[in-house]
Amino acid sequence: MRMFIFILVATAFVGLTLPVAGKPAPKRALDENLLTNGDFEDGPKITQQWITFSAGSKHLPGWEIIRGDVDIVEDSFWTPAEGKRSLDLNGLEPGAIRQSFLTEKNKKYRVQFLISCTPRTTERKVKVAVGKESHIFTVDGTNNGYKEMNWTRVSWDFIATDEKSVLDISSETKNSGAVGPAIDDVTVRRLKS
């Protein structure tokens, strides 16, 4: 009987330590994605396989198009890395997109996204930049198909120099016309550093 009572008391004590149902989980700032619409799922409903947005367009929520033009590509054209849409960084010409987000000065951040390329095209370059820091990723679409886009996850780290950072992602292949690199599921997260 004494053991039985002990088990009852122990069970009740453990029960008190369990999370209360409905209580929100503590905020996990390090895991928080700082970008809006990095998966390119938000935006106007389109019925065609892709739609081109030019510099200055307000049709890509969360992002500014700062140069050239880009295509939002539906999954009826090529398979996105995530969801139903991805972004071709060349609309009719190489394009560039921009988003600002809050950062903590001198903290380290990781930009991560999935990269691919228009099927059966040669080398394309994607540049990511925050302030004076930048990196160029190279991708090749030779072995890609519209169903098998061979999406690859890439990442690049930077140290914030201000309380607000500006991320630019651009297509950097000259004379690439309408045939560009593709990206999807862009995130920025703070690292422990």
Ligand SMILES: [Ca+2]
């Ligand atoms: Ca997507």
